[in-house]
Amino acid sequence: MTDDKDVLRDVWFGRIPTCFTxxxxxxxxxxxxxxxxxxxxxxYLTLVTDKVKKHFQKVMRQEEVSxxxxxxxxxxxxxxxxxxxxxxxxxxxxALPWSITVHFKNFPEKDLLHCHSKDVxxxxxxxxxxxxxxxxxxxxxxxxxQKKDHKQLWMGLQNDKFEQFWAINRKLMEYPPEDNxxxxxxxxxxxxxxxxxxxxxxxxxxxxxxQLHTLGDLLKDVCPSAVTPEEMWxxxxxxxLRWRAEDSSDDSWN
Amino acid sequence: MLEGTSGDHPVQPQPRQGHxxxxxxxxxxxxxxxxxxxxxxxxxxxxxxxxxEFVKHSQQIGDGWEWRTNKDLGDGYLxxxxxQVRNRHIAQDLREKTSDNIEETLLAHVEESLDDSxxxxxxxxxxxxxxxxxxLYSSSYQVxxxxxxxxxxxxxxxxxxxxxxxxHACYQDxxxxxxxxxxxxxxxxxxxxxxxxxxxxxxxEFISTVLTGPWKHxxxxxxxxxxxxxxxxxxxxxxxxxxxxxxxxxxxxxxxAERALN
Numbered sequence: 039m040t041d042d043k044d045v046l047r048d049v050w051f052g053r054i055p056t057c058f059t060x061x062x063x064x065x066x067x068x069x070x071x072x073x074x075x076x077x078x079x080x081x082y083l084t085l086v087t088d089k090v091k092k093h094f095q096k097v098m099r100q101e102e103v104s105x106x107x108x109x110x111x112x113x114x115x116x117x118x119x120x121x122x123x124x125x126x127x128x129x130x131x132x133a134l135p136w137s138i139t140v141h142f143k144n145f146p147e148k149d150l151l152h153c154h155s156k157d158v159x160x161x162x163x164x165x166x167x168x169x170x171x172x173x174x175x176x177x178x179x180x181x182x183x184q185k186k187d188h189k190q191l192w193m194g195l196q197n198d199k200f201e202q203f204w205a206i207n208r209k210l211m212e213y214p215p216e217d218n219x220x221x222x223x224x225x226x227x228x229x230x231x232x233x234x235x236x237x238x239x240x241x242x243x244x245x246x247x248x249q250l251h252t253l254g255d256l257l258k259d260v261c262p263s264a265v266t267p268e269e270m271w272x273x274x275x276x277x278x279l280r281w282r283a284e285d286s287s288d289d290s291w292n
Numbered sequence: 293m294l295e296g297t298s299g300d301h302p303v304q305p306q307p308r309q310g311h312x313x314x315x316x317x318x319x320x321x322x323x324x325x326x327x328x329x330x331x332x333x334x335x336x337x338x339x340x341x342x343x344x345e346f347v348k349h350s351q352q353i354g355d356g357w358e359w360r361t362n363k364d365l366g367d368g369y370l371x372x373x374x375x376q377v378r379n380r381h382i383a384q385d386l387r388e389k390t391s392d393n394i395e396e397t398l399l400a401h402v403e404e405s406l407d408d409s410x411x412x413x414x415x416x417x418x419x420x421x422x423x424x425x426x427x428l429y430s431s432s433y434q435v436x437x438x439x440x441x442x443x444x445x446x447x448x449x450x451x452x453x454x455x456x457x458x459x460h461a462c463y464q465d466x467x468x469x470x471x472x473x474x475x476x477x478x479x480x481x482x483x484x485x486x487x488x489x490x491x492x493x494x495x496x497e498f499i500s501t502v503l504t505g506p507w508k509h510x511x512x513x514x515x516x517x518x519x520x521x522x523x524x525x526x527x528x529x530x531x532x533x534x535x536x537x538x539x540x541x542x543x544x545x546x547x548x549a550e551r552a553l554n
Contacts, residue, residue, distance in 0.1 A: 118479065147449050151477045151486050154452075161476055165491075169432045224432075234364050235484035240431050 050200050052079035054125050055135040058090045061109075064142055066097045074135065078198060079122025082163070083108055083115060084153045085196060094140055102142065107150055109139045114149045118162050119228075127230050160192050167191065170224035171210055173240075179210055219243035219250070227261055237261055332500050333434035334515050336367075342516040343370050343427070349538050362482050369439075369482065370427035370516075376528060378419045378458075420445050425529050427516065428481065435495040436516060438523055439480055439487040452477055455488055455527075463526045475527070490523055514538050
């Protein structure tokens with residue numbers, strides 16, 4: 039795991055330059071300037087946009103402001119997806135900065151989860167961690183941790199503290215030496231083209247012959263239509279944070 | 293493959309069909325003589341069978357459940373819609389109705405209560421709530437999970453706070469201990485829309501109490517019925533007593549296959 043520290047840091051510190059613009063139909067007292075921000079790929083929109091909210095609320099009247107929500111080219115952005123996933127899914131082929139529209143009215147109840155407080159984000163984040171550990175360790179590692187360890191994971195994410203986060207997360211990424219890996223690999227495959235939000239199935243890291251499964255094996259098994267033989271490449275399957283969400287279109291593998 | 297050992301390597305070569313199928317088919321329950329701690333996981337094939345049985349009985353008694361299949365991946369879920377009235381002044385028999393007769397019954401009762409001087413309040417349409425319940429399978433926890441959404445007749449969805457508030461009084465203590473671990477809003481894994489979810493983490497805990505010791509005979513009963521009759525009432529869903537009559541599976545082919553693998 040120590041050799042991979044560079045990779046872990048690169049993943050953690052990945053950023054997407056973003057331009058936030060207020061939706062034109064929002065009622066303002068004066069012109070709203072766009073707001074620029076570098077968004078962390080591994081975090082959540084509602085966790086890192088307090089400044090964006092404050093910036094636009096300055097030009098609006100209190101009664102015109104209800105729950106904030108974000109949209110890209112007409113599509114409401116699911117705040118509970120990691121920012122990097124949202125970008126890869128919706129805007130990876132467009133020029134930077136990523137242009138997001140900010141709304142304070144007409145919350146799309148049928149599309150988005152509510153996010154009235156940071157508690158909601160924390161609950162969601164911890165639920166993802168727990169589910170991943172159910173797959174990796176039958177929940178043994180996460181359940182043996184104390185509440186303060188869970189808090190440390192969350193605070194590490196919230197405050198962008200790599201060392202603080204990984205001090206706890208490394209335990210979730212270990213397995214006993216006699217095992218060859220996790221019980222099952224936690225993964226989800228997101229495709230922009232389907233109604234179904236993601237594909238998630240049980241998948242073992244080791245094949246019956248004892249060899250390690252590769253990412254190509256996983257894709258072949260789970261969504262064969264997404265990959266052609268020429269495009270398959272071999273690599274060890276990596277689980278970094280919670281879910282690795284890749285694969286944004288049916289006909290090309292990035 | 294034996295449940296409970298930490299290595300969990302397959303003990304025999306797997307045929308080429310795709311190990312995903314084998315993984316879901318090969319899960320067996322450990323006989324109680326072998327394991328100290330017992331796991332009562334429900335593997336996916338059995339989940340589907342029990343849902344089938346469940347729907348069959350529902351159709352017999354007009355309980356409104358149906359099975360919906362997702363065309364992309366072939367998995368599916370149970371679904372039921374019903375209406376509930378929050379107003380206490382309405383008679384008990386109005387509490388659960390199918391969508392067919394709710395409006396007629398409502399109007400009849402509104403008229404009645406207008407005439408009855410002893411009734412303090414009148415049931416207005418804002419108090420009628422449309423509940424939609426889905427039972428999905430969680431491959432991560434290997435248990436069924438209850439998803440639901442609720443809205444008033446004018447389309448306004450209930451908030452999380454309103455949902456928490458509507459949890460039956462006898463479950464409120466448990467809810468207060470950890471509301472964020474119990475009922476939260478989540479994305480429906482097949483439909484991609486916001487639903488409320490009753491968290492599955494504790495399911496294995498309480499299901500095991502229903503399946504051990506004096507209740508061992510329950511292991512061949514319908515898991516969905518056992519589970520839903522326990523968790524459903526927490527969120528306003530009741531399972532009529534006649535489900536208890538559903539005959540337990542007797543040496544079905546799945547059971548013998550599982551024993552052969554064991």
